[in-house]
Amino acid sequence: MQVLDLIGIGIGPFNLSLAALACPTPLRTAFFEKESGFDWHPGLLLPNSRLQVSPLKDCVTLADPTSPFSFLNYLAVHGRLYSFVNRCDATTSRREFTQYFQWVAHQLPQLRFGEEVTDVTRLDEGYRVTTTRDHYHARSVAIGVGVVATIPECAKPWLGEKVYHVASYLDRPQIDIGERVLVVGGGQSGAEVVEHLLGSPGIGKITWVTSRGNLFTRDDSSFINVSYTPSYSQRFHSLPLKKRRTIVDDEKLTSDGISAELSNRIYESIYHRSATGNIDDVIQLLPAVVMKELSPHADGWHALLASHGTCQRPTVVADRVVLATGFEPRPLAFIDRLLASASMEGGLPVVKDDYSVQFEDNAPGQVYLQNRSPVQSGLQSVNLSLVAYRNGRIINSLLRREYYLNVPDRPILGCLGLLPAQETQNAR
Template sequence: MSRVYDLVGVGIGPFNLSLAALAEPVEDLSTAFLDAKPEFSWHPGLLIEGTTLQVPFLADLVTLVDPTSRWSFLSYLAEHQRLFPFYFAENFHISRREYDHYCRWVAESLPSCAFGKRVTAVRWNAGDEVFHVDAEDIHTAQRETLSARSVVLGVGTEPVVPETMRALLGKEVFHASEYLDRKESLRGAEDVTVIGSGQSGAEVALDLLRAQEQADWRVRWLTRSPAFAPMEYSKLGLEHFTPDYTRYFRALPQEIRDQVVPQQWQLYKASSAETLAAIHDVLYERSVGRDETGADLMPNVAVIGAQRDDDGIELACRHTEQERDFTVRTDRVVLATGFAANRPSCLEPLSELIDWDESGRYQVGEDYRVALRPEVTGDIYVQNAEMHSHGVGAPDLGLGAHRAATIINAASQRRAYSLPQRTAFTTFGVT
């Protein structure tokens, strides 16, 4: 039998890249990571100039587990002779563009990371008691199979497009994840509508407003949320993004978890206070000496239908509190409707061997191990596909290194990394 890896990662986003970086110095732990993209990229369509991470730079790939790692953000700054400029900039929250460049540096430096390799199937070989990971080179179509004792799914999330909008996707209607790539298609539009009030929606709305006087378009921002509310960013509120809260959430019954997550929308689906303040500043300045700003901001609005005609896009809307229907006519629609984890097609050969829950989701253990049928002796782990089982911290960059270290400890069956026992001042439940 060919070489058997201890861990093979499918997908190289920030979370599997964190795993690759933390696994690199661990002795006797062999790893390989595959991604179909030709090179590392992190939401390239949303790397709008001036946008920043919503977490401090310490939430890099490794620091909150191993601040001495050579793959830390500070090591990246030193490597690129940027330590003094960063020191004087006094930025606790770095730009999205710099975070993307930092991750590229790590991905290009780690020999375990291979790009241009599309994973087509993950299969269980009962005879050898290993997973077979089939991959295809996107350039040459050459195929290869890697054997692994454990597989880590880090395939990321996919843009959510409402059913009412799917038939209209194209030049006039597109998801915010493509914003920079599609921005040229906005040229000539007289009316642009953004749907969704998360951070992506706020950043797109702000960028459109800043370009408004040159582009001469009307900007409309609609959301079904009850307000253009800021994301919870108090120091105690942020303790929901700690391993302590994750342990508490894990212990709740699943039906309670499913009730709690939607109620916590301001923890993970709202906009930063700074971005909302910048939008208000633009509108305030634009209102000087004018009766109106050329912008409409409306919460409590659900878009319940859409169609294209000779005059553009017609949106059928409903004000959810007033229970009143109305129509909006616009030239372009940017869907800032979020992202969601989907089951990757490469898992199809394992579908009957995974112990899905009643809603067809992974059943994920405390160490991010997926429940499998008893005949499978290997392990599958997931990253950022477990909000239903681990809570709102699942997509948060600040918990990425801790989760990666937890997986490394589980896969290596030893304490490769010592993890803190207490991470919050808040006591989340009764012992």
């Protein structure tokens, strides 16, 4: 049986990028995905959904600007490059970026859709990977199985056509005229749903609740974006665990807030409605509250809310409940078994600066973690900002040489207590 250099488990944007960057190298790879083709949160592809990062942060560009798998080449191949650059907009829609991802996927023969990995066993020389079709051997594996919806406990018994996570929003029946909708969650996806509901003809009352103290916008200013550079990532990785946890908490709104553009559009919509009628009949915004209970009644779903810092426990009645309550790593038993022998720090597996797990016995072969380690590797490890840089590091680790040049950036702003001049000197 042929021994592969790398098997990728799951084909989302992160492992798709890894496959694209591995393509021109001598590495023998295979990537497995249970779904029949590539898709990227299809239930969330609303008409106004925008990509939250620069489209240059695609599968390959920041590791190899000459790669044929870049977003700019995708535009050129489809005759849209000039049309794109002539737009007064530096970003694009999530729908177009999904189409770009699918275009990349169609060109990579090592991607095997419709074949799910069911087990991974550690061997002396690497890993035995079992799928729904066959067994394979590889020296290393990259885990990129993605995320699943986070569901509040009180809503789990009632999931269905009228109570559901935002990830399946477009898969559910359209909103009926006069329907009252409760949206739980104050992040980007919740805001996108609220904007969509505000534009739905005949919508009843919208109630939008969030546990946060306000509908906070995402901070993506130029200086803040230093947090999503290679030098920042490397510096973050060298810090003690306690400090890394603090930074992840402090910087949460660099990736987890509402885009300012969307926030302003929603505010404008609410404002103009308030000028023509009673806005309380259209939308109610409730910050600093959590949904404690949810139960069905003859007149609709009753959601018992609890207000932070007060004894108030109002009840909202709705015909439909949309849970914009985030995502969490997909739990898989074989991943837990695989990581059981990892070196641990604060209850988490230690992740090295090449994004591989450190094992106690230092056996040959690596396990690379994609989209599972924000405390170990920073918030950039769970979004698209440094996906090409990260996967370039993984390729270099597999080849044991610098195939993709690790050229340090020279940040204008010092990061995490390290001055820019010191970084420049250290890079020489």
